[in-house]
Amino acid sequence: MIITTFSELTIDGKLSLGTGRSSKDLFAFYGPELGRWFHQQRAAHDAIMVGAGTVRADNPQLTVRNAPGKSPLRVIPLGMTSLPRESTILNDGLRTLLIVPSHHPQTYDNPETETITCGTTAVDLRELMQILSRRGIESLMVEGGSRLLHSFFRENLVDRIVIKHIPVLSGDPSAPNYLQGAKMALSEWQVDTWHCIGGVCVATYVRKRSEETAVAA
Numbered sequence: 001m002i003i004t005t006f007s008e009l010t011i012d013g014k015l016s017l018g019t020g021r022s023s024k025d026l027f028a029f030y031g032p033e034l035g036r037w038f039h040q041q042r043a044a045h046d047a048i049m050v051g052a053g054t055v056r057a058d059n060p061q062l063t064v065r066n067a068p069g070k071s072p073l074r075v076i077p078l079g080m081t082s083l084p085r086e087s088t089i090l091n092d093g094l095r096t097l098l099i100v101p102s103h104h105p106q107t108y109d110n111p112e113t114e115t116i117t118c119g120t121t122a123v124d125l126r127e128l129m130q131i132l133s134r135r136g137i138e139s140l141m142v143e144g145g146s147r148l149l150h151s152f153f154r155e156n157l158v159d160r161i162v163i164k165h166i167p168v169l170s171g172d173p174s175a176p177n178y179l180q181g182a183k184m185a186l187s188e189w190q191v192d193t194w195h196c197i198g199g200v201c202v203a204t205y206v207r208k209r210s211e212e213t214a215v216a217a
């Protein structure tokens with residue numbers, strides 16, 4: 001399975017404009033062209049994932065709306081906190097796969113929602129990737145947020161990084177960082193493509209080949 005993280009980052013490396021703010025605020029800083037491109041990327045993936053924190057903060061739809069194509073399967077890893085019952089992904093009639101650790105306190109019985117248990121207090125992402133592969137998922141788009149990205153990088157599961165560099169400063173030091181405390185060896189990654197869409201630079205980073213990493217180290 002190819003795993004790609006997609007993030008919108010402010011110039012000061014934040015995922016939103018402030019604590020508790022929705023990352024949807026960042027949409028105001030770019031036009032429909034980038035929105036269309038982003039939905040094309042969604043349509044090109046089998047599954048899309050955000051963490052429970054993003055569902056609580058942003059109440060996203062995680063569907064393809066601004067481009068032709070099918071919406072990917074929504075996969076949401078939960079921890080020890082319940083999701084609001086009114087969350088859009090639980091009520092819009094589209095399929096959602098909830099991944100709950102065995103100690104998760106709540107059950108979800110919406111007709112379009114399937115629940116799988118994986119891990120004890122947080123989802124075991126390596127095991128989850130095997131489960132998704134067995135279900136035929138070959139491409140996964142991970143949109144965040146901060147703690148989920150941290151876990152993916154910690155587990156060394158990421159193949160490609162896509163970052164939309166939004167030309168705005170958050171200015172709030174407590175706004176969520178790109179990686180919540182994660183260490184990432186930058187020498188392992190290099191820019192693959194860098195282009196502007198509707199005034200926003202979109203960069204794709206891939207792992208360096210091993211001989212290039214050796215030179216950089």
Ligand SMILES: NC(=O)c1ccc[n+]([C@@H]2O[C@H](COP(=O)([O-])OP(=O)(O)OC[C@H]3O[C@@H](n4cnc5c(N)ncnc54)[C@H](OP(=O)(O)O)[C@@H]3O)[C@@H](O)[C@H]2O)c1
Pocket residue numbers: 006007008009014015016020021022023024026050051052053054055057058077078079080081082122123124125143144145146147148149151176180
């Ligand atoms: N700019 C962007 O591209 C972008 C994209 C998405 C989100 N965001 C922003 O990111 C912020 C949310 O980030 P966040 O860090 O609070 O939440 P998050 O990363 O979306 O979700 C983290 C939560 O997922 C659950 N989880 C289960 N297994 C996990 C595992 N193995 N590793 C990590 N998490 C696991 C836990 O839920 P419990 O809390 O229940 O334990 C954990 O707290 C919001 O401000 C949102 O707007 C920005």
